[in-house]
Amino acid sequence: MSAPPLRAVVGGLVHESSTFMVEYLGTAGLDAFDRHRGRDMLDEFSGTAAVTGGYLAACAEAGVEAVPALHARAEPGPAVAGETYRQLESELVDAVREAGDCGIVLLDLHGAGVVHPTGSLDLAVLRAVRARLPDAVIAVTMDLHANVAGELVDLADVVTGFHRYPHTDSAERAALAARSAIAAARGEIRPVARFRRVPLQLPPSPTVEGFPGSRLMELAKEVERLPGVLSCTAFHGFPYADTEQAAASVVVVTDGDARLAEECCARLARWLEEHRELFRLDLLEPAEAVRAALESKEGTVVIGDSTDNPGLGAPGDSTHLLRALLAVPEPTCLATLWDPPTVAAAVRAGVGATVPLRLGGRHGWASGPPVEAVGTVRAITDGVVVGTAMRKGNRVDFGTCARVTVGATEVIVASQRRQVLDPEILRLHGIVPERQRVIGVKSSSHFRAGFADVAGLVLVADAPGPTTRRIESIPRSGPSSTLWPMSTRAPVQSSGPTER
Numbered sequence: 001m002s003a004p005p006l007r008a009v010v011g012g013l014v015h016e017s018s019t020f021m022v023e024y025l026g027t028a029g030l031d032a033f034d035r036h037r038g039r040d041m042l043d044e045f046s047g048t049a050a051v052t053g054g055y056l057a058a059c060a061e062a063g064v065e066a067v068p069a070l071h072a073r074a075e076p077g078p079a080v081a082g083e084t085y086r087q088l089e090s091e092l093v094d095a096v097r098e099a100g101d102c103g104i105v106l107l108d109l110h111g112a113g114v115v116h117p118t119g120s121l122d123l124a125v126l127r128a129v130r131a132r133l134p135d136a137v138i139a140v141t142m143d144l145h146a147n148v149a150g151e152l153v154d155l156a157d158v159v160t161g162f163h164r165y166p167h168t169d170s171a172e173r174a175a176l177a178a179r180s181a182i183a184a185a186r187g188e189i190r191p192v193a194r195f196r197r198v199p200l201q202l203p204p205s206p207t208v209e210g211f212p213g214s215r216l217m218e219l220a221k222e223v224e225r226l227p228g229v230l231s232c233t234a235f236h237g238f239p240y241a242d243t244e245q246a247a248a249s250v251v252v253v254t255d256g257d258a259r260l261a262e263e264c265c266a267r268l269a270r271w272l273e274e275h276r277e278l279f280r281l282d283l284l285e286p287a288e289a290v291r292a293a294l295e296s297k298e299g300t301v302v303i304g305d306s307t308d309n310p311g312l313g314a315p316g317d318s319t320h321l322l323r324a325l326l327a328v329p330e331p332t333c334l335a336t337l338w339d340p341p342t343v344a345a346a347v348r349a350g351v352g353a354t355v356p357l358r359l360g361g362r363h364g365w366a367s368g369p370p371v372e373a374v375g376t377v378r379a380i381t382d383g384v385v386v387g388t389a390m391r392k393g394n395r396v397d398f399g400t401c402a403r404v405t406v407g408a409t410e411v412i413v414a415s416q417r418r419q420v421l422d423p424e425i426l427r428l429h430g431i432v433p434e435r436q437r438v439i440g441v442k443s444s445s446h447f448r449a450g451f452a453d454v455a456g457l458v459l460v461a462d463a464p465g466p467t468t469r470r471i472e473s474i475p476r477s478g479p480s481s482t483l484w485p486m487s488t489r490a491p492v493q494s495s496g497p498t499e500r
Contacts, residue, residue: 006062006185008178009099009133010041010055011069012108013088013125016076016145018240018313019114020466020474024363025315027081027116032074033088037095041068048393051108051141054174059106062182067102069095075417076313079116079241085124093128103185105129105138106178111146111161112238112245118478120245122146126155137191139181141174143167145204145238147245153193157184159251161233163217165207166390166421166449180230180253191230191253194261196269198248200484201239202279203469204306206445212278219271223264228257234268239471240313242478248272276484281469286324289461293438294330298456300436306444307465308367310338311419314442317360319368320463321440325409326371333410334440335425336398338417346377346402346413353377357404359411366466375404375411378430383414385424389450396421403429419443422450444469 015028036044045052052071059066070092074080096105107129113121122142130138139158142148144165153159160177163169183189205213216234224232230253237248250272252264284292286305293301308318316338325332337360349355354376361370383398399416412429420441423433433439433454441447444467448458462469472485480486 006064006104006182007067007102008059008064008104008106009067009069009096009102010052010106011092011095012052012071012073013092013121014073014108014110015080015113015121016110016143016238016313017079017112017114017121018077018466019079019118019242020240021078021313021366022116024366025078027079028074028077028084029081030084030087032077033072034074035070035072037070038068041071045071048391049171050391050394051170051174053393054171055106055178057171058175058178062179064104064182067099069099071108076311077417078313079114080121082115085115085121089125089128092125093132096129096132102133103136104181105133105136106181107138107140108174109140109142111142111148111235112241114241114243118243120149120243123149123151126152130155137181137184139177141177144236146235147238147241147243147247148195148235148249148251149245150195150197153195153251157181157191157193158231158253159193160231161235161251163207163220163233165205165213166446168390168449176231189230190256192256192258192261193251193253194258194265196250196265198250198269198272200248200272200276201246201471201480202236202248203239203281203471204312204444205236205279206448208448212275216271219268223252223268226264228254228260229264230255232264234272239480240467242476242480244479246480247483280485283462283469284459286321286461286463287327289459290324290328290438292459293457294328296457300434300439300454301457301459302439302441302447302451302455304441304443304445304447304458304460306460307463307468308442309419309444309467310417310442311446312444312467314465314467315363315366316417316442317362317367318465319360319371320465321461322360322371322411325438325440326407329408330437331408332438332440333426333431333436335412335420336401336414336418336442337411339413340415342413343400343402343415346404347380347400349377351377351380357406359413373406375406377402377404379403381428383416385428388422388424390421390446398425401429403431419446421446423454
C-alpha cells in the first residue's frame, strides 16, 4: 500500500523590530500587518520572488500539496505589542490546526522580531507551532539580519537564511529549505542543525563586490558546497534591537553529521572574529553625498538615506538628506517622505496648487527638524506599485501619495511608511528616473538591486538617526552594549555550539 501524499502547511509571521523606535512610534499594532489566509495567500505569493513564493514553487516541483495557513507581515518598525502578537499567534496556530494532517511546516520568519519589550517573536512562533505539531518536519527561512537564538535550532529541523543583501535570493533560499524538509519527511536525509553565536554586531553591509559582506557570503557558499552540508548561513544580525538574541551568528545544517556542522560553524565564526574591523565603513554626510553626486560623471546618481530607512524600522520622515538636496540649484528628487498630514494637505489643495508645506521632521531626534517650504502639487496617486527586484511580483502599497515640487527638488510624499526598493514609485508619479541627475531614496542597501539599471553611481548618506550605520553611536544600555563595536572589550571568541 502506497504512502499518502505529503502535505506541507505554509505560513509566516514576519517582523524586523527596532527596540529603539518604540519611544518615537509606539509599539506595532495589528493594523501594521498585512495578513493573507487560504486562497488569498496563494494568490498573493504564487510566482513571486518572496520567501512564500519559493516555498510554493518547491512544493509544486516536488509534488507536495501546499496548504496555506496565515501569512502576516509588517514593514520593519518598533517592537510588536504583546496583544498584537498574541492575536497573530492565535490566528496562525488556528490556521495550522485547520490544515489538518501535515507532516511538513514551512515558515517564513524574519528572525529579528521582538515582542515588546525584549521577547523573541520568532522563538514564540516556533514554540507555538512545535507544540501543535510535535512530530512535523519544520523548516524556517529567515532574513540575513536575523538575531538568532540557540533554542531556534532545537525547535526547527531546517534553518536557512538569505545569503544576499539586497535580499534578491529570498525565494531561492526558501526553496532550498523546502526541498530539505521534503527530503527529510520522505526519510531521504536526516537534518542536523548547529548554531554558533558571535559576540559582535555588524552595521548594514551589502554583499555586493567590494564590501566585506561579499567575502563572508562567498565563504558561506563555499561551505554549503561541501558534501553533506545542506545549508550554511552567516547571519549578520540586526543592530537596532537591544535584546539577548542580538548578535551575528552562524547556522549550518548537515545530513546527519553533527561534527561537520560544528566545524563549519566554527570556521565562519572565526572568520568574522578575525575580520570584524573590515566592517567599519567610511561614511558620507548627506551634504557630502550630494556634492559627490553632482561632481560625478556617471550619469544618474542614487543616494540611499541610510539614517532613515523604514526597512530598518526608522520613521521615514528624516529631513537631513532632503535639506542637502534642497540646498543645491540642480534638479533632484527624493522618494519617499512619510508624512500623512502633508499628503492630506496636497489632496485638499489639488494638482496644480501651490501651498505652504511642513515636510517631515515629525518624530524628534529620529527625524530632524521639519522643512518649512512652499511647494506645487504635481501629482496625486494611490501609491500602489509592483516590485521589480526584491520581492519581484509583490504588490507594494505606499498609501495615497503626492508629488510636490519644492525649488528644484521633486519630493514624493507617502501616507504609508515604506522603504523604496526600486524606481516604480518614481514612475508612478511621472518621474523618469533615467533623466534625473540625483535621486535620494529611503533605503540603506536594498535599492541597489532595484536601481541597478538606472544608477551610474550609488552612494549612501549617513547622519545622526535611528538607523545610522555608525551603530556604536546609538545610545543603548541593554545586552547589545557589551558587543563589538559598542564595546572594544567584547570577547573575540564566539560561544560554542548548541547541542540538540
